Amino acid sequence: MAQEDVENARASTTGPLPGSGYVASSSEEARAAAAREPNRRTVGELFSSATAQFSTLVRDEIQYTQASLKHKVLNLGMGGVLLAVAGVLALFMLGFLLHAAAAFFTVVFGGRWWAGYLAVAGILLLIIAVLALLGLRKLKKSGKYPTNLVGGLSKDVDAVKKGLSK
Template identity: 45%
Template sequence: MVDSRTPPPEASEPSIGQLVGKLTENFSTLVRDELQLAQAQLAEKGKSFGVTGALFAVAGVFALFGLGWLLTAAMFGLATVLPDWAAALIVAGVVLLIAAIAGLAGRAALKSTPGPQTKENVMKDIEAIKAGVKS
């Protein structure tokens, strides 16, 4: 005997278990895709940083040698009016002051550089999934 008050479930509507399974599968695929995107972004940046870094290293080595000669010349120039130790101390102090200023500027520039947008993308995807589940 069939109860006529409860309609039979339609075959086209998936069950809650199937919906949860599909949601879990879609979410894991989404997370995997976001991780692959972040990896691709980092690999692309790494390649460009490698070439750029090598060029800056060569420029830095030659600039360092040139700077050394200029600092020696400055020390010898000051040594004509001051004792040798005082001239060397003044030149070293100026060099350390410039190094400190450059280091602080580099730190500030590094903090302002944006990283990969993976976290924001995942949060947007989670919000979209939550909105889809509610409707």
């Protein structure tokens, strides 16, 4: 009698549920149905596939970011090297320009080469003095700004505490 009850219960659960439009089945029957219909996948398979696709997407995004950062770093490095070479060449050019200015002043002073070089040195000294005075003025002006970090932080903490107490 107990065997009969089990078979009746199994038959009643594998049939359609009244009014639902769904069919209840055992997991064996679901696997067999999935094997018969290869395009139909179970929820577990769909979840596994979605997880695999998501991890592949994240992995590919990381690889793309690494490749683009590598390319960017290479470009920045090459740009820095080119700027350094340009700076060194500019210093050499400055020497040639100063020599040409000295030659010009030598002609102006009637062939006295020492006077030409002395004139260029005087002009450079004047430029250096003006730039140094401007730099000192900027440094003195920066001392007028308060840099009390602890006081500013304590004011921020007090403002946050006041905001939290409301």
